[in-house]
Amino acid sequence: MTIHSAFQELEKRMNVTYAAENDGGLNEKQVVLQAEELLPAVQILLSNNVYHLSAITGVYDKEHLVLLYHFWQGEGLTLRIVVDGKANYVDTLTVIIPGAAFYEREIAEMFGVEIRGLNTSGKMFLPDNWEGEPPMRKDKPEKTKIQMEDE
Amino acid sequence: MSRITIPIGPQHPLLKEPLSFNITLEGEKVMDSALRLGYVHRGLEKLAESRSFIQNITLFERVCGICSHIHTTTYCQAVEGLLDLELPRRGVYIRMLLCELERIHSHLLWLGVLAKNIGLNTVFMYAWRDREIVLDLMEEISGGRVSHAINKIGGVRKDLTQEQITKLYSNLPILLKRVHELLNIVENDRSFMARTRGIGYLSKEDVRRYCVVGPVARASGISMDLRKDSPYALYDELSFEVVTMDEGDVWARSLVRIYETIEAIRLCEQIVEKLPAGEIAATAKRKVPTGEFISRSEAPRGEVIYYVKSDGSQSPARVKVRTPTLTALITLPQQLNGLQMADVSTVIAGVDLCIACADR
């Protein structure tokens, strides 16, 4: 099983915060990583013949924005990347998986995450005259707190 | 030679949906192409967060009008996974039946569009005439030609009656015969082959690098079909073949799709034969527990993936939809480079775009 060996190698070689086969939280294997570990982790996956990136999901885990990289090879494997609220960036995967370009642009536009190394000039999904916050971005917690104090 | 940039879209007869495609030509040769999505972007994922789990079925039915059933199926599978619900077998079989009927409808529709784009209007008419048989069957079963609204969380809404089964038995062989006629055209017609062979080539390696799915990947020799590789619903109880070809051009994609249509007709027959008795839907709890679920299925165009996250409230905290068209779109510039202007329509039709899916 390619996914299985990839999962084991990830656990062994990376600085994994948390890894689970199937813990009720998600129905597929998942590995939690920091943003700077994304590229080496994907290299490990590719060397284990896991090359199909199904999707990139941006989701809020409590207050933190988390990016889920759904890989698939017979079964699923999800890399869960915590995007730091302050730095707010990840490295682009397009250098090793060119097919990730549209997913990453979508994340960049919808969540305002900076994808380092990806050309995001111009709009891809949002209208040209779009102004304001990226639509999927939920209000930053600090902001909400201040507003509440004001009231 | 001077270069000329022509805008294709948002309104263009080649595209049924708005999409902006700027093609730079040198004479008749395509030198460059730039893509702009977002004309059909409605913000469905955001909208889903403000609607309840049940309302969202209606919403996701309208991600795309062509493969509406597979979207609700995948969404319902995710919610059922969150609820940890055991589905009655009869309900799942009816779901699969509609999935396969929809595959036939989608592939025939696609063949018509391709034929129209290369100037074979007659084949367009024939393919769409035969497609009406499937639409009638789907209308008979679900009540809707295009949107079926038959899925619900826990199963399906409507049962198959004996009358409908008889109708399926009598109409599927007719359809099979018609599809074989169309196959004959695609396989043997010289003018069809002249316009499709060697056009829009994607190698096996390209397919891997771009993460392409569905018939486009299978036409390049990659056997990837979620119904076989990680069977969802009850596909492991049915026997069918995954069609692959090695040519990797539009012609191979046409053949793959038509053979898949034939497989889908066989699958429909199997489903009706094996249709188990019993309930069609399980009762689902109102409250969806906290959790995340990834649901994948094989739409007519390839892998669809739904990610649903629930925080225990009335509506989902996040729904992510990734549709197969998005993977195919990214390969278009590579497929088009160096081709003739006249081939642009063939290539665009060949990957079977569904912009509504891609934009959401």
Add this chain to the structure above:
Amino acid sequence: MIDRIIQWARRKSPWILHFNSGGCNGCDIELLSLLTPRLDVERLGILKESSPRHADILVCTGPVTAQTEASLIRIYEQMPSPKWVIAAGSCSCTGGVFSGAYNIHDGVDNVLPVDVYIPGCPCRPEAIIDGVIQLLEKIE
């Protein structure tokens, strides 16, 4: 007399232009199936034209998204008068199921003057024919 001949000609030869302003495809494929053997609207003189300059009736499907709004207006202005607009499908009538999304301007009537509304999600092909016929009756 000449007026009556022209009216007759207009009623017998409505050329439609289809524009999807952001719909889900459902109405679009139903509109396209009008051309095919089962319904064949050419028998009523209806032709699906591809250039706005040739068309008489603009059939819009889908809600108006922020990005298509400008193109929609431009296409309408490119059409020579007399011209009419049909909103086909619930989405283009009111915004339908997508009403309230951040990128949607709801119905086509927020952007263009609409002559006939065809509800239904998706509207059946027969309903589209009926809509066109009702529009033609309105021409008098």
Add this chain to the structure above:
Amino acid sequence: MKTLFMIVVFPGFLSIAGLGMAFHWIDRKLIAKFEGRLGPPWYQPLADLIKLFAKEDILPRGTNEVFALLLPLASFAIVFTAGFYVLNLSQTPESFKGDFIMVIFLLSLPSLFFFLGGWTTSGVYSILGGNRSLLQYFSYEVLFLMALSGTSIASGSWSLEGIRSTQENGLPFVIPQLMGFILVMAGLIGKLKRSPYDIPKAKSEMIVGPLTEYSGKKLAMWKLTEFVQTVAGIALLVHCYFAGLWATDSIFGILLFIGLMLLLQFILSIVSAIFARLRIDQLIDLNWRVFIPLSLLQNILIIIL
């Protein structure tokens, strides 16, 4: 008065235009039948044209309005003149020695005007479509002329009358020159820009090619040009290949003439229904490598025999 009647009604403007519309309707109806559809009612082309004439006429900014008006008018006048020659069944009073060449020349002009018409309206598709029609022009026009000249070589005359009388004394040319007839049909399809030679106005990529930006009256003129060009082209072929089968002055002769024209229209319709559109390089390849050498061969054979 009689001349005026001849110019306006018979065999002039109205009857030629009517015949053109009738053939256009037959074409649409036949294609609809091949596709399993019902097809338009008989008055459809008339309704279309009246409607177009009554519509607003707009042109994009930057268009030379004089040319945009003159080109469709001129091409209509030209094909009408050609039609006037070839549709006259009996002895044409205006017939002169080189009218065969003149008709061919007149029939080839509208394509050139079609190209210019694309260039005057500054739309991208119009220009690209115009370019394509010019590219195509050089291949099918040569083919048409080469294949058709076989008839005039065989009869040793450059007038329609001469070609006709040669056939009346012997066999119709369609029998000894069957290959030439097939080739000239291919040329005619290219001339009329019908499928599979409809590259300049390929709907799926060029919208309607040079006609994209035309509307109202000018579009109607272009359409009428196309109708009359079809009829004139068909009638020319009937003259050159089937003459001698009908008597020039009887009702039966006229019916037979129209019947032969319908037969050719049927061939045109069925060809456009069963073939996919060719790509421009495929078309040029086919014409220059296969069709034109064949027509050359045919002419050499005619000269030798």
